[in-house]
Amino acid sequence: MRNIKLLIEYDGTDFCGWQRQENGPTIQAEIEGVLAKVLQENVSIIGAGRTDAGVHALGQVANFRTESSLGLRELRNALNGLLPEAIVVHDVQDVPPEFHARYSARERVYSYMITQTPSAIARRHSWYLGYSLQIDLMRWGAAAIIGVHDFESFCKANSDVDHHRCNVMAARWEQEGSRLKFTIRADRFLHGMVRAIVGTLVDVGRGYTPLDEFLGMLGKKDRREAGPAAPAKGLLLEEILY
Amino acid sequence: MRNIKLLIEYDGTDFCGWQRQENGPTIQAEIEGVLAKVLQENVSIIGAGRTDAGVHALGQVANFRTESSLGLRELRNALNGLLPEAIVVHDVQDVPPEFHARYSARERVYSYMITQTPSAIARRHSWYLGYSLQIDLMRWGAAAIIGVHDFESFCKANSDVDHHRCNVMAARWEQEGSRLKFTIRADRFLHGMVRAIVGTLVDVGRGYTPLDEFLGMLGKKDRREAGPAAPAKGLLLEEILY
Numbered sequence: 001m002r003n004i005k006l007l008i009e010y011d012g013t014d015f016c017g018w019q020r021q022e023n024g025p026t027i028q029a030e031i032e033g034v035l036a037k038v039l040q041e042n043v044s045i046i047g048a049g050r051t052d053a054g055v056h057a058l059g060q061v062a063n064f065r066t067e068s069s070l071g072l073r074e075l076r077n078a079l080n081g082l083l084p085e086a087i088v089v090h091d092v093q094d095v096p097p098e099f100h101a102r103y104s105a106r107e108r109v110y111s112y113m114i115t116q117t118p119s120a121i122a123r124r125h126s127w128y129l130g131y132s133l134q135i136d137l138m139r140w141g142a143a144a145i146i147g148v149h150d151f152e153s154f155c156k157a158n159s160d161v162d163h164h165r166c167n168v169m170a171a172r173w174e175q176e177g178s179r180l181k182f183t184i185r186a187d188r189f190l191h192g193m194v195r196a197i198v199g200t201l202v203d204v205g206r207g208y209t210p211l212d213e214f215l216g217m218l219g220k221k222d223r224r225e226a227g228p229a230a231p232a233k234g235l236l237l238e239e240i241l242y
Numbered sequence: 243m244r245n246i247k248l249l250i251e252y253d254g255t256d257f258c259g260w261q262r263q264e265n266g267p268t269i270q271a272e273i274e275g276v277l278a279k280v281l282q283e284n285v286s287i288i289g290a291g292r293t294d295a296g297v298h299a300l301g302q303v304a305n306f307r308t309e310s311s312l313g314l315r316e317l318r319n320a321l322n323g324l325l326p327e328a329i330v331v332h333d334v335q336d337v338p339p340e341f342h343a344r345y346s347a348r349e350r351v352y353s354y355m356i357t358q359t360p361s362a363i364a365r366r367h368s369w370y371l372g373y374s375l376q377i378d379l380m381r382w383g384a385a386a387i388i389g390v391h392d393f394e395s396f397c398k399a400n401s402d403v404d405h406h407r408c409n410v411m412a413a414r415w416e417q418e419g420s421r422l423k424f425t426i427r428a429d430r431f432l433h434g435m436v437r438a439i440v441g442t443l444v445d446v447g448r449g450y451t452p453l454d455e456f457l458g459m460l461g462k463k464d465r466r467e468a469g470p471a472a473p474a475k476g477l478l479l480e481e482i483l484y
Contacts, residue, residue, distance in 0.1 A: 119330065
């Protein structure tokens with residue numbers, strides 16, 4: 001039995017997220033549907049990160065098992081030929097049997113894009129904020145979450161996880177012209193975590209939430225303590241590291 | 243009578259180009275429709291460049307005359323509030339009566355984006371080319387069109403113009419990762435000119451058209467001499483200079 005790893009980019013605008021569901025088209029369902037046609041067998045793919053509706057990915061990783069002997073190049077070309085243009089498979093590799101896209105991942109990198117002037121061209125991939133932001137405060141807040149912390153206050157309620165500790169290795173805001181990009185790297189992310197952090201740091205930046213209140217949220221273990229979630233469309237799964 | 247200048251960004255994907263027409267929604271018609279509502283009078287706007295269906299703009303300029311005394315800030319906010327998200331008005335200014343978005347323009351800058359790996363996220367704003375390109379040859383070709391030349395071979399037939407001379411001040415290819423960006427600045431552009439130049443230079447880069455044959459096309463004054471037009475979606479009107 002082969003174990004095959006996919007490296008996937010997608011524009012999540014018109015999908016109901018990664019995970020297969022009844023409500024509408026998802027990335028997982030699209031890829032599984034094409035794999036069933038190409039391989040003539042039913043396959044289930046495992047994604048490294050189950051991105052929500054409207055979230056994008058530059059470097060999503062998935063794996064699946066198959067009896068097929070199809071060449072890797074042929075498989076990639078068949079996938080890209082049959083998938084909608086909003087999903088692109090950049091790489092297809094044979095990996096050892098124990099490789100698991102989700103459990104083998106050591107680190108994940110997400111970014112979040114804010115624009116401070118409205119943008120027609122970037123509108124599907126960024127959050128437009130018309131008010132001024134104290135970026136220094138947002139940078140202090142980002143620096144404060146680096147390290148091992150309990151992120152339950154930044155996690156959607158009813159998430160099925162054993163614990164809420166995440167080890168954040170990097171978190172920073174970079175400004176380029178009217179764009180403000182947040183990048184965060186951690187061993188794991190809880191459901192809705194990046195959007196909750198960004199939404200809350202924006203509240204800090206606009207003066208709604210004092211910085212020390214933000215710092216206090218980390219220990220509270222209650223989603224109601226943190227600020228609103230930033231919209232899905234600004235979020236991008238950048239990379240999964242193994 | 244006031245003369246008002248607009249600075250406009252748009253994602254041309256879902257429009258039939260700039261110019262008002264019967265076939266479907268256009269940028270000009272959307273803006274005129276909103277101006278009619280806001281100003282309670284019919285206005286015609288003049289665009290600096292009449293971009294084709296699917297072409298985008300970061301810095302399109304237009305002007306119109308009105309009797310309204312509405313403030314500039316209110317006008318901009320009303321426009322952005324009522325226009326579809328794919329059109330954004332970045333600036334609204336009162337300009338002297340003689341200002342004409344098209345005839346007063348001194349220079350125009352267009353860019354064209356090619357990606358050499360398929361991209362889900364950039365697919366609406368770039369042309370994906372899967373084959374390898376000799377970029378050095380394309381750079382030589384770009385350098386050769388700088389100066390005053392007759393571009394009739396790179397102009398759609400039946401274009402209603404007196405002559406086909408354009409003064410190209412800059413033309414260059416820049417590579418960044420798998421992206422290849424062409425930028426061209428000239429006093430004027432003929433209909434379909436940038437897409438014909440890009441399409442032909444790509445034929446040079448892939449070895450279909452020898453460089454000296456490309457150079458010879460400039461004097462031929464016949465569209466059939468040049469290569470195919472590159473797709474609209476990679477083209478971006480960057481800036482109009484007055």
